[in-house]
Amino acid sequence: MSVLPGHLKYAESHEWAYLDEDGLVVVGITDFAQEALGDIVAVNFPEVGADVSEGDDVLMIESVKTASDIHAPVSGEIVALNEALEDTPEMINDEPYDGGWLIKIAPHDEAELEDLMDSEEYQAEIDG
Template sequence: MSVLPSHLKYAQTHEWAYVDEDGNVVVGITDFAQEALGELMSVTFPELGMDVTQGDDIMSLESVKAASDIYAPVSGEVIAINEALEDEPELINDEPYDGGWLFKIAPNDVSELEDLMSDEEYQEQIDNE
């Protein structure tokens, strides 16, 4: 069973998101997703300042098994990337909910997070995969 912090919201495409103290949406991938990908080798980040729409494919992760697209859980502007992942992509494997976060979005409408799943709903989804 994967670890699923209850304060996060989850996308069907295995991203997690929450609103930080500055009102920005922090995004990463779930423990389930990083386990499925295996050891991560590289990260291709979205460009800072890029405008994204909820559901857009905006970056990719490459592992020993495969490359995987990462989708924007909300619409807005990419305002930060986790630069530590450029040298240590394995942080995503080691700390998917902490040091392995991917990027931050200044949301156009934070209520888009309501479109995402709770930890219980996401657990049900991955139980069926």
């Protein structure tokens, strides 16, 4: 069991998010999620500029086991993709909280982040 970064907010659907210094919400999947997926082989990104609502399916991660939809933890405009994952999607397995980030969203309302769980609440959720 890895230690969950305390500065992140967590969704029930196993995405993490935080507000960066530029006012963008950086989104990825948790270590729990990448472990459940197994070896990740591809990321199907959305279009930059797409407008998303909280909870929308925004991209798909493919692993050797399955394909999994990833949801937007906040509403906003997708403004950046982690293009390094196109060539090295396994970075999500190796660095789920660092180099394996997925997208950045310019949020319509930063307060939506407060609807997400903190690390203790998420830990309790995955411990069942």
